[in-house]
Amino acid sequence: MRGTRPLRSFRLWLSALLAVTILPAALTSRSASAAVPFATGPTAPAPADAGTWLAAADGGVFSFGGAPFYGSMGGKRLNRPIVTMAATPTGRGYWLVASDGGVFAFGDAGFFGSTGAISLVKPIVAMAPTPSGRGYWLVASDGGVFAFGDAGYFGSTGGRKLVKPIVGMSPTASGNGYWLVAADGGIFTFGNAAFLGGTGSTKLKSPIVGMAATPGGRGYWLAAADGGIFSFGDAPFAGSAGGLRLAGPVVSMAATPRGLGYWLVGSDGGIFSFGDAGFAGSLGGIRLAAPVVTLAPRPAVSHPAEVSIFFYPWYATPATAPRTGYRHWEQNNHTPPFDIGANFYPADGLYSSLAPAVLAKQARQMAASGVDTVVTSWWGRGTDAAHYEDWMLPDLVAAVRAAGLRLAVHLEPYKTRSLTTVAGDLAYLRGLGITDVYVYQAETWGAAADWVPALSTQPGMRFFAESGHLGSMLNGVFADYARDAGFDGIYTYDVVRFGAAEMAVACGAARQRRLLCSPSVGPGFDGRRAGMGHIPVVDPAGGLRYDTMWRGAIAAGADVISITSWNEWHEGTQIEPAKPYCFPSDGFCSPGYEGVYGRFGVAAQTAYMDRTAEWARDFRALRS
Numbered sequence: 001m002r003g004t005r006p007l008r009s010f011r012l013w014l015s016a017l018l019a020v021t022i023l024p025a026a027l028t029s030r031s032a033s034a035a036v037p038f039a040t041g042p043t044a045p046a047p048a049d050a051g052t053w054l055a056a057a058d059g060g061v062f063s064f065g066g067a068p069f070y071g072s073m074g075g076k077r078l079n080r081p082i083v084t085m086a087a088t089p090t091g092r093g094y095w096l097v098a099s100d101g102g103v104f105a106f107g108d109a110g111f112f113g114s115t116g117a118i119s120l121v122k123p124i125v126a127m128a129p130t131p132s133g134r135g136y137w138l139v140a141s142d143g144g145v146f147a148f149g150d151a152g153y154f155g156s157t158g159g160r161k162l163v164k165p166i167v168g169m170s171p172t173a174s175g176n177g178y179w180l181v182a183a184d185g186g187i188f189t190f191g192n193a194a195f196l197g198g199t200g201s202t203k204l205k206s207p208i209v210g211m212a213a214t215p216g217g218r219g220y221w222l223a224a225a226d227g228g229i230f231s232f233g234d235a236p237f238a239g240s241a242g243g244l245r246l247a248g249p250v251v252s253m254a255a256t257p258r259g260l261g262y263w264l265v266g267s268d269g270g271i272f273s274f275g276d277a278g279f280a281g282s283l284g285g286i287r288l289a290a291p292v293v294t295l296a297p298r299p300a301v302s303h304p305a306e307v308s309i310f311f312y313p314w315y316a317t318p319a320t321a322p323r324t325g326y327r328h329w330e331q332n333n334h335t336p337p338f339d340i341g342a343n344f345y346p347a348d349g350l351y352s353s354l355a356p357a358v359l360a361k362q363a364r365q366m367a368a369s370g371v372d373t374v375v376t377s378w379w380g381r382g383t384d385a386a387h388y389e390d391w392m393l394p395d396l397v398a399a400v401r402a403a404g405l406r407l408a409v410h411l412e413p414y415k416t417r418s419l420t421t422v423a424g425d426l427a428y429l430r431g432l433g434i435t436d437v438y439v440y441q442a443e444t445w446g447a448a449a450d451w452v453p454a455l456s457t458q459p460g461m462r463f464f465a466e467s468g469h470l471g472s473m474l475n476g477v478f479a480d481y482a483r484d485a486g487f488d489g490i491y492t493y494d495v496v497r498f499g500a501a502e503m504a505v506a507c508g509a510a511r512q513r514r515l516l517c518s519p520s521v522g523p524g525f526d527g528r529r530a531g532m533g534h535i536p537v538v539d540p541a542g543g544l545r546y547d548t549m550w551r552g553a554i555a556a557g558a559d560v561i562s563i564t565s566w567n568e569w570h571e572g573t574q575i576e577p578a579k580p581y582c583f584p585s586d587g588f589c590s591p592g593y594e595g596v597y598g599r600f601g602v603a604a605q606t607a608y609m610d611r612t613a614e615w616a617r618d619f620r621a622l623r624s
Contacts, residue, residue, distance in 0.1 A: 050300035051280050052254075054269055055096055057081040058290035059104070062269070065280025067298040070094065070107035074289075078102075079116070084126050084252075084294045089133040089555070090622050091299040099123040101138050101146065110134065112149030120144075121158070126168045126210075131175045131504065131555030141165040143180055143188065154178065154191030162186075163200070168210040173217035173504030175555065183207040185222050185230065192501060196220065196233035204228075205242075212255035212262060215557070216508020218476065223253035227264055227272065234476060234512065236260060238275030246270070247284060252294040257557070258511040265295035305623035307616045308373035308436075308518065309366060309563040309575075310410060310493070313353040313389050313396055320352035324385055331570055332531035334585065341530040342569035344590050345581035347605045353388075356395050362576070363403035366566060369575070369609045370616025373406045375438050375562065380414040380421070381428055397432055408436035419445055422454045430458055438464045438491055438562075443472075443481055451485035464489045464518055464560075470497050476509040489516025495564045495573055496525050496538055500552025507556040518560035521549035523608055526572030529588065537572075543597045543611060550615045554622065561619060563612065575608035 051065025059073025059082045070093055073082065080100040087094045093107025101115025101124045112135050115124065122142040129136045135149025143157025143166045154177050157166065164183035171178045177191020185199025185208045196219060199208065206226035213220040219233025227241025227250045238261045241250060248268035255262045261275020269283020269292040283292060316327035317337075329350050331341030337350045351358045366374055376396060379389050400407040409429055411422075422445075429437065442465035445451070455463055465478075465487040472478040473492065482490050490510050492498045498506070498519065507517035524540035527533070538545065553561045567576045582589040594600055596607040 050298040055085040056290040087296045097127045128171045139169045170213040174501035181211040210253045214259040215511045216505045225249040267291040305620045306560040310565040311376045317352045320354045339585040343526040344578040347577035347579040359399035363399040367403040370613040375408040378409045448484035455486040464491045479509040483513040491518035492520045495522030503556040516559040518562045519553040520562040520564045522564040522573040530570035577605040
């Protein structure tokens with residue numbers, strides 16, 4: 001039994017308690033209008049400019065850059081003029097919305113309902129899609145909100161007396177809330193949207209016409225008709241058109257995918273780009289049949305989808321490891337082979353990670369699950385029993401490659417770990433052909449600047465960092481640390497405290513710092529028989545929990561979706577095949593995966609493997 005595992009779990013539990021008080025401050029601690037310095041980033045590239053769409057009041061759609069044309073309402077008779085548009089998360093479609101709430105879907109945009117046949121008190125002025133793209137909100141100028149598809153209703157200002165009409169809305173990163181903004185810059189928050197400031201009490205030269213939120217939902221911009229920009233929370237001020245002579249008033253704004261810039265568009269179709277917003281053309285100077293009313297950027301994808309999985313090579317049986325005997329199966333004083341330190345039991349019985357045939361089978365199963373990269377737990381170099389995970393590393397390299405997969409290392413907090421030893425570790429791993437390293441609890445090793453010499457020795461490797469401190473993952477502090485240290489991205493690992501909302505906020509913070517983001521998904525958590533009863537059990541709910549996490553990771557804009565885990569049996573996060581089993585020591589009977597996704601018997605043993613393959617396929621299709 002390795003003592004570091006209960007320690008990791010204790011830190012997870014303790015951090016969960018601390019996060020209860022940290023989270024509100026993490027989401028609201030920045031003062032209004034405080035600009036964030038532009039992030040330069042280490043090696044993770046910013047997304048290529050994917051182009052923009054403009055929509056005119058007559059339903060005409062104009063495409064620029066890499067934004068394809070999927071259709072329009074131009075030339076067709078409309079009951080009411082078009083007032084807004086939005087792109088789908090895939091960038092392969094868009095919606096147009098008329099002032100009567102009529103919704104027109106093009107490309108892969110789904111139609112989920114409209115208010116076109118309803119008598120409205122006030123006209124529709126804005127719309128926002130949900131993170132999944134399977135729903136949307138419409139908002140009227142009186143603040144009435146209409147939710148369709150998977151969009152939740154969290155409240156409205158309908159029926160309230162407003163000083164000025166509502167002109168825009170923006171959803172939170174998780175889709176569990178939204179902001180409404182009035183023409184005077186007054187902000188109204190609903191659901192998990194935090195109030196970060198507004199201009200409701202400020203005398204404006206021109207009315208506010210729109211708003212956009214940062215990727216993590218911890219800030220937003222307001223745009224005025226004269227091109228003035230007001231930034232709040234972590235939204236950086238990147239410039240404005242205020243003071244410029246405009247051919248037509250600004251009518252809309254949109255933020256870039258990384259939240260480091262934005263576009264403004266005038267009613268004449270003139271586009272103004274700031275920060276990392278690309279310019280791919282405009283309609284300025286062209287005579288239009290109807291004024292432009294909105295701009296929508298196409299979501300940018302800079303690289304293919306990738307799925308990784310955390311793997312634990314620390315198991316042993318006496319037959320293959322006489323030096324250690326049973327290893328890890330006996331955690332929390334259990335007696336293998338009939339009694340083990342886990343709430344589940346492997347479908348093929350206990351195995352040894354030193355057996356090449358076992359590793360080869362596991363690698364083939366992970367490949368069949370749609371995985372690209374196996375991230376193996378590694379506790380440093382050595383030939384003694386304390387470095388068991390290093391003994392079998394060459395065999396694991398061979399097994400993973402034979403299955404057509406890549407091998408990465410999960411650099412754990414081994415006893416003598418230091419930034420001095422890391423440089424040697426990286427050179428050793430690179431010699432085995434390993435080029436991706438995930439660093440667990442990176443910030444516990446020292447200041448960000450201390451990492452730079454170690455990471456810079458291996459420019460061809462890719463590094464992800466994780467923190468056990470939930471608050472710093474959500475408020476951007478850890479993303480700052482990872483960027484300054486030279487990491488390429490962050491990952492979450494934790495499937496107890498992270499849900500869709502937390503993944504969205506953490507990934508948003510990463511994007512603003514030009515870091516990759518790897519939110520982690522898992523079927524649940526149950527470490528009771530391994531001595532982790534202090535950590536709440538996360539019910540798999542027949543597979544619903546796993547599906548929910550996958551949807552949340554995709555909606556968060558994941559670059560890499562990591563799975564926790566293939567075989568961390570102690571914590572019950574595994575997707576490796578399991579079977580029903582009754583433990584003789586305490587009479588506890590594990591159901592295995594019986595009933596998961598409606599499966600029973602032998603078919604249930606691979607339920608999570610097969611579901612993972614489906615989700616991985618969907619993830620790739622969205623990113624292709």
